């Protein structure tokens with residue numbers, strides 16, 4: 516099958532650059548249109564971008580002219596990935612959806628909409644059924660409909676990965692706490708975190724992050740309504756989530772120290788928890804998606820792992836590492852989770868969502 520035409524909004528940013536790396540040699544997608552602000556539009560991508568990835572800028576992308584983020588420029592795309600600054604993403608993404616385009620967005624603007632899927636593709640791919648139904652209903656009438664799928668907050672992605680197989684097997688988790696150690700790439704590039712703030716330092720505040728983690732977890736682990744058109748997040752009575760977020764001097768990879776309690780008694784054993792995480796296979800892998808991790812969750816036994824520099828690239832950043840799984844004297848278990856914030860927490864999640872949508876003939 517011919518590759519699908521892909522556009523990237525916000526192509527010059529931290530997430531946008533990761534999209535370029537992931538899409539430049541992707542078998543199912545071809546980089547077709549790259550968009551950024553009017554500061555970058557009109558230049559060749561290689562001249563507009565301040566490339567900060569540790570892999571070289573792909574030559575094919577470097578020659579692509581940067582466009583304004585208009586529907587006209589992107590109208591022939593089969594799929595549009597957005598890494599736009601959230602301050603500007605709202606009206607641009609809305610116009611794209613209204614023009615009939617399929618948008619997969621990293622921005623936070625539409626995550627709370629009741630009919631918009633909020634997806635971590637290794638966790639709740641089944642929530643994409645809401646857009647699948649919408650697209651199929653439109654097709655049956657000979658029409659085309661636009662839609663948006665939101666990618667979760669990057670820290671939420673790591674948090675919910677172990678929760679999915681555990682709740683599937685052992686029932687609800689009713690108490691959950693997490694303390695994050697988040698990489699500087701999560702703060703973006705314009706302007707990003709100044710070196711003087713993060714060198715030899717930890718910043719115990721990331722604006723809006725704790726509220727996002729606490730709320731998004733409930734939507735991702737929640738369900739849909741009876742006709743499958745809207746999402747029903749878990750209630751505050753069903754699960755209490757408490758997050759504390761910190762910025763640390765790590766380039767990529769968010770680490771989270773989590774503790775959890777199961778509602779049902781008796782709780783499983785440590786060995787059962789480990790086995791359940793090891794055996795978990797995400798739907799994207801079952802669908803044969805190109806980027807799906809072979810091992811969704813890597814259970815690490817060494818006392819001093821996971822570590823961001825050593826473990827963030829497992830399964831090319833699409834796999835999540837979980838270590839130090841042990842009993843917790845306050846709740847039931849505690850563990851350390853590591854996920855690549857710009858791969859499975861952002862651009863990679865977008866690419867994997869698009870692969871799932873393609874496998875299901877939604878795009």
Ligand SMILES: NC(=O)C1=CN([C@@H]2O[C@H](COP(=O)(O)OP(=O)(O)OC[C@H]3O[C@@H](n4cnc5c(N)ncnc54)[C@H](OP(=O)(O)O)[C@@H]3O)[C@@H](O)[C@H]2O)C=CC1
Nearest residue numbers: 525527528529530551552555600601621622701703704705
């Ligand atoms: N970094 C991460 O780990 C994660 C980020 N996100 C979200 O993804 C989005 C992008 O984040 P990030 O890549 O870190 O941000 P950056 O600041 O690194 O990049 C922002 C992008 O938006 C473009 N842009 C800025 N203003 C405008 C405008 N007026 N019109 C069109 N384009 C504009 C910039 O283009 P130009 O270069 O021309 O200014 C740039 O391409 C945000 O919404 C963020 O919250 C989500 C999860 C994780």
Ligand SMILES: N[C@@H](CC(=O)OP(=O)(O)O)C(=O)O
Nearest residue numbers: 621623668669697701702724
């Ligand atoms: N806040 C995240 C990145 C981000 O932009 O998240 P969100 O897409 O939820 O705004 C971080 O700093 O690591």
